[in-house]
Amino acid sequence: MADPYYLTTAIHYPNGRPHLGHAYETIAADVMARFQRARGRDVRFQTGTDEHGLKMAQKARDLGTTPRALADEMSGHFRDLFDILDISYDRFFRTSEDAHHRASQTLWQAMEANGDLYLDRYEGWYSVRDEAYYDEGELIDGEGGDKLSPQGTPVEWTVEESWFFRLSRYQEPLLALYRDNPNWVRPERSRNEVVRFVEGGLKDLSISRTSFDWGVKVPGADDHVMYVWVDALTNYLTGVGYPDDADLMAKFWPADLHLIGKDIVRFHAVYWPAFLMSAGLPLPKAIFAHGFLLNRGQKESKSLGNVTDPAALADQFGVDVLRYFLLREFSFGQDGTWSPEAIVGRANAELANSFGNLAQRVLSFIAKNCDGRVEVQGDLADADTALLAKVRATCGTELPAAFERLAFAAGLEAWMQAVFACNAYVDEQAPWALRKTDPARMHTVLATLCDCIRQLTVAIAPVTPTAAGKLMDALSVPADSRDYNSLSHEDVTAFIIDKPSPVFPRLELPA
Numbered sequence: 001m002a003d004p005y006y007l008t009t010a011i012h013y014p015n016g017r018p019h020l021g022h023a024y025e026t027i028a029a030d031v032m033a034r035f036q037r038a039r040g041r042d043v044r045f046q047t048g049t050d051e052h053g054l055k056m057a058q059k060a061r062d063l064g065t066t067p068r069a070l071a072d073e074m075s076g077h078f079r080d081l082f083d084i085l086d087i088s089y090d091r092f093f094r095t096s097e098d099a100h101h102r103a104s105q106t107l108w109q110a111m112e113a114n115g116d117l118y119l120d121r122y123e124g125w126y127s128v129r130d131e132a133y134y135d136e137g138e139l140i141d142g143e144g145g146d147k148l149s150p151q152g153t154p155v156e157w158t159v160e161e162s163w164f165f166r167l168s169r170y171q172e173p174l175l176a177l178y179r180d181n182p183n184w185v186r187p188e189r190s191r192n193e194v195v196r197f198v199e200g201g202l203k204d205l206s207i208s209r210t211s212f213d214w215g216v217k218v219p220g221a222d223d224h225v226m227y228v229w230v231d232a233l234t235n236y237l238t239g240v241g242y243p244d245d246a247d248l249m250a251k252f253w254p255a256d257l258h259l260i261g262k263d264i265v266r267f268h269a270v271y272w273p274a275f276l277m278s279a280g281l282p283l284p285k286a287i288f289a290h291g292f293l294l295n296r297g298q299k300e301s302k303s304l305g306n307v308t309d310p311a312a313l314a315d316q317f318g319v320d321v322l323r324y325f326l327l328r329e330f331s332f333g334q335d336g337t338w339s340p341e342a343i344v345g346r347a348n349a350e351l352a353n354s355f356g357n358l359a360q361r362v363l364s365f366i367a368k369n370c371d372g373r374v375e376v377q378g379d380l381a382d383a384d385t386a387l388l389a390k391v392r393a394t395c396g397t398e399l400p401a402a403f404e405r406l407a408f409a410a411g412l413e414a415w416m417q418a419v420f421a422c423n424a425y426v427d428e429q430a431p432w433a434l435r436k437t438d439p440a441r442m443h444t445v446l447a448t449l450c451d452c453i454r455q456l457t458v459a460i461a462p463v464t465p466t467a468a469g470k471l472m473d474a475l476s477v478p479a480d481s482r483d484y485n486s487l488s489h490e491d492v493t494a495f496i497i498d499k500p501s502p503v504f505p506r507l508e509l510p511a
């Protein structure tokens, strides 16, 4: 039986259309999901929309619609975008589903049964944009003298009756969790942030609201809805059958990875494990917080007029190119700044001129001059075995090890070095010249190159699935030999080339 692997993205607020940050996170998760599938894991990949809370309720009111209608419309845009971006999720989750309400209430009751909930009055600061409570000491002064959250969003003074969760009880267990599992929250920056926050002392957390009703009802207290983060985090459990489907839960919980952005680490690495400990449930195995994308160095915002529609970018440059660029250009975990020039530059230098050109030169030559068939003839020369060893080490060891650590850019850098080595080999061996002088050697050189291209294609397939699929078709690689297990097929010594066509055309910058 394949080893299960459960991975999630954050669920996105459908209070507007998806932006490039949403696309970035979901593409990275999709690459991880495809990579783990290709490694033979039984993957469950969940993404979706986070539909409750004051932010949604206020946005709907501003637009003169209902939160449900807003959620239905915007959630559809997220789903459409993920289809365009080739996101291979197994479950698109919506928190407004009935089963999710029941699951959130079950989790609530488990925390209550553990003596962790009590009714009191909340008086303090709240940011609707972040859907977060803040202490006075965390606030910063805005330009107009207003107080702002540490994320720079407006805060409002809130007073209402509220249920509280005894978060203060979990300070020591949480610190022990971080201490005993140094890689539980990554990268280091996020881990440090969380440890500092918990060491600073934990106050009990307000976990219900009474001033609006768009949310999950608190069991036994119908005038309260749950604080949106309580039900939002529960999506990770509902999606694998909590509380009814014990088999699915047993298979996929605890999750292997929650992939999130750096702004929501506190919710995932402090509140979430505390809720789970309270409810007696196992904790997710790892949390990774990626950085933020900046448009030419600036945060995208409607007022600056620089909001990018990811579907338009995919349309302009190609889905595979966009996916490759986002993972190759930025060190995952760090912030990154992008521009159309950077996408075109990266795509042309690496995908079109290096890898695409290598594949197209070799495959079209074989199609035209060798009746579409090459095979190793005679012994391999040292140059052949050296190249095969390098490509195998890259595709079979270096890139997978980097992807396992979510170091996508490092994995792709290694892959690019292997592509360069193949291009240098083509120049040195000059197979075109061997056609007249030594056809047997020409066959061996071309078959060696085909095997290298095959392996490079298997390795890049999670990132550029469409182009990889076309290349494997052109190389006549059987459908069941396109995963990491087939990388080391020692017996691939002959290739049949079927209608190769360029998979990475050169891009032009739009005028």
Ligand code: ME8
Binding pocket: 009, 010, 011, 012, 013, 014, 020, 021, 022, 024, 025, 050, 232, 233, 235, 259, 260, 261, 262, 263, 264, 291, 292, 293, 294
């Ligand atoms: O936070 N660059 O939803 P969300 C990179 N519903 N990532 C970005 C980004 C940017 N410019 N802007 C946002 C929420 N993100 C909650 C999550 S999970 C139980 C609930 C990331 O729509 C952000 O960090 O505001 C988050 O991981 C995801 O997009 C959804 O953000």
